[in-house]
Amino acid sequence: MAPIGIKDVARHAGVSVGTVSNVLNRPALVSAETGVRVRRAIDELGFVRNDAARQLRVGHSTTIGLVVLDIGNPFFAEIARGAEDAADLAGHSVILGNSDENANREGAYLDLFEEQRVRGVLISPIGDVTDRLSRLRRHGTRAVLVDRSGEGTGVSSVSVDDVAGGYLAVKHLLELGRRRIAYLGAQFEIRQVTDRLDGARRAVAEVPGASLEVVTASGLSVVDGRDAGEQLVQRPPRQRPDAMFTANDVLAVGVLQAFVMTGRVRVPDDIALVGYDDIDFASATVVPLTSVRQPSRLLGETALQIMLEELGDPTLAPRNVVFTPELIVRSSTVSPTMSHSPDPHEGARS
Amino acid sequence: MAPIGIKDVARHAGVSVGTVSNVLNRPALVSAETGVRVRRAIDELGFVRNDAARQLRVGHSTTIGLVVLDIGNPFFAEIARGAEDAADLAGHSVILGNSDENANREGAYLDLFEEQRVRGVLISPIGDVTDRLSRLRRHGTRAVLVDRSGEGTGVSSVSVDDVAGGYLAVKHLLELGRRRIAYLGAQFEIRQVTDRLDGARRAVAEVPGASLEVVTASGLSVVDGRDAGEQLVQRPPRQRPDAMFTANDVLAVGVLQAFVMTGRVRVPDDIALVGYDDIDFASATVVPLTSVRQPSRLLGETALQIMLEELGDPTLAPRNVVFTPELIVRSSTVSPTMSHSPDPHEGARS
DNA sequence: ATACTCTTGTGAAACGATTCAAAAACGGTC
DNA sequence: GACCGTTTTTGAATCGTTTCACAAGAGTAT
Secondary structure (H helix, E strand, C coil): CCCCCHHHHHHHHCCCHHHHHHHHHCHHHCCHHHHHHHHHHHHHHCCCCCHHHHHHHHCCCCEEEEEECCCCCHHHHHHHHHHHHHHHHCCCEEEEEECCCCHHHHHHHHHHHHHCCCCEEEECCCCCCHHHHHHHHHCCCEEEEECCCCCCCCCEEEEECHHHHHHHHHHHHHHCCCCEEEEEECCCCCHHHHHHHHHHHHHHHCCCCCEEEEEECCCCCHHHHHHHHHHHHHCCHHHCCCEEEECCHHHHHHHHHHHHHHCCCCCCCCCEEEEEECCHHHHHECCCCEEEECCHHHHHHHHHHHHHHHHHCCCCCCCEEEECCEEECCCCCCCHHHCCCCCHHHHHHC | CCCCCHHHHHHHHCCCHHHHHHHHHCHHHCCHHHHHHHHHHHHHHCCCCCHHHHHHHHCCCCEEEEEECCCCCHHHHHHHHHHHHHHHHCCCEEEEEECCCCHHHHHHHHHHHHHCCCCEEEECCCCCCHHHHHHHHHCCCEEEEECCCCCCCCCEEEEECHHHHHHHHHHHHHHCCCCEEEEEECCCCCHHHHHHHHHHHHHHHCCCCCEEEEEECCCCCHHHHHHHHHHHHHCCHHHCCCEEEECCHHHHHHHHHHHHHHCCCCCCCCCEEEEEECCHHHHHECCCCEEEECCHHHHHHHHHHHHHHHHHCCCCCCCEEEECCEEECCCCCCCHHHCCCCCHHHHHHC
16 A cells, blocks of 8 residues: 555665666675666565655656747647657656646746756747746756747847748738738737748838738637638728748648638638738648748757757757748649649659 | 845835735735835846746645647647637646647656646646556546547546547548548547448448548648548549548648649649648538538637636536537538538528 | 643654665676 | 775755645724
């Protein structure tokens, strides 16, 4: 009934506790014969090491915490997968916290990870977390920002150039002759959302006669996109934009649902649509979605690798890796019947 | 430089360590004036409680571990969200592990959670984990199965009747006159996959002349579905099924991509398609997807609630909650032009 | 003044692993 | 069998909290 400890194992195997610990942590130090005996005792008693005690002694845990904005967004799910794969290879574990775009919850997970003295924290933050992160470092916990630049904050980061991505998307729309562009976003305290808007602004500024309207959704999920889309459909046709760029694919999917269900807006004829992230589902939507692709999995992998390097050598200067996004053109902006040259990417993909 | 402990706080505030601990854990026992002084000391020193030490003393942690099959599948993401929301309300934290349909990784997360002495474990398992779970209980860690019945194993569970779901899906296809049904699955050691197949079999058995072909994909992701779809397109048209039921929506999306890209299979005319889970994206696909809806978020919430109840009263008998799935008909089986009565659900949803 | 209650604060023991200096066991040489 | 170097094992000290029996102080009633 009483929990089995290392002492019980020691007694059962007829050795001292130190030896059991050695079997667990430095098997090279212990003779083969003793090792076998101890391991058998462990199995027979069903002993499981108490990580709290271990952690207390050695000063830190062996896990790495990851806090993402929204695990329901496949983009972040991919990041998580990338991080897990990289951690797995190095024999580490990743535990995941989902802030759900909620600053309180983000804070709660950071508190939790801090109390747990995790080895490192990977985070795609909502607002500004630099002071939280520098406090973490005082406890010896390194942090790496994911999908957000840490330039100038002294924290390492792995990100994608969102301004460039926004520019890419809207430039494309403008080149197609669209002039009344709308940007659909939400939670503008999230940097990605505003950076993409900045990129959009920049592109619009280059074309005389082009205008940019900013539309605010109530969140960044599919339903929020659908709601925003329905609002838009309500407007008299003349007041609708002729192109829309959304802060992410999930929103775009929602918008598409609204447009298609009501049947009053044709994509791309009436409104051309560009999403962001190029999630797996983007190419399977009613009208396949033009999107800005980010190397999501690579983002997670790279973040974890930087983390491991920093743990290996804590004196390492912070690094800020920035990837470049890529525009993937599909039917939501260029109707296949328009014969504007077939989508090269789609072909390459199959 | 040295880490700040409760002793430092005590010295700085001019009280004993016991008092600091009381401020932290039983504020009622300490006078208002002292409380303020201690809290100020905590802030000034930037003290953060070491959870390992706390855990060591009290015997268990305060977090709940959740292991899901595939966090990239929005269905599981919703489960996680439901569990998190419920935990949040009760002041608990959920940490997430993603087994990625990999038994080793599942085992690694269970080990980790066991060593961490988490308060409870929520798991959607791959194979049979009953002995792992009973060992957990010996450490005082309760477990609740999610999306998998624990009937007969003595473990609580929250699940959806997958046999009924499979039956529902294939019955629908048969009622539409389809006879050559294919079931697309993968990882048949996962119970959900085989239960849905069993339901399909049952429906097929009721209709003379109907046949069921089982197709095995290499995994349960979008790409795996696409690969399987492409295989199917290779076949001479006569050897293709006239209806397909997939183990989940993610696979169905992949299949749809393959069919649409190659342009050689029309949905639903040539092949009618039914998915499973009714994820948010299902209604936004090229051809909106008929699917079997499960109350995903509710699944997560309920699982966590059962967990909390069991923690509150460990003598409670295990409970096995089973929800009933619901068929959502969309264009991937009933073409809107066929005027087979419009989809009532779609309307209700907007 | 004494006894009693009630509130607040104290400090040493305990949790279960790891670590490390020192002891023991072993094997080979002379 | 004494000596030396190497390998293996030992066990007490330690990590930072929580807990709990106890003490000190402040009222109150007698």
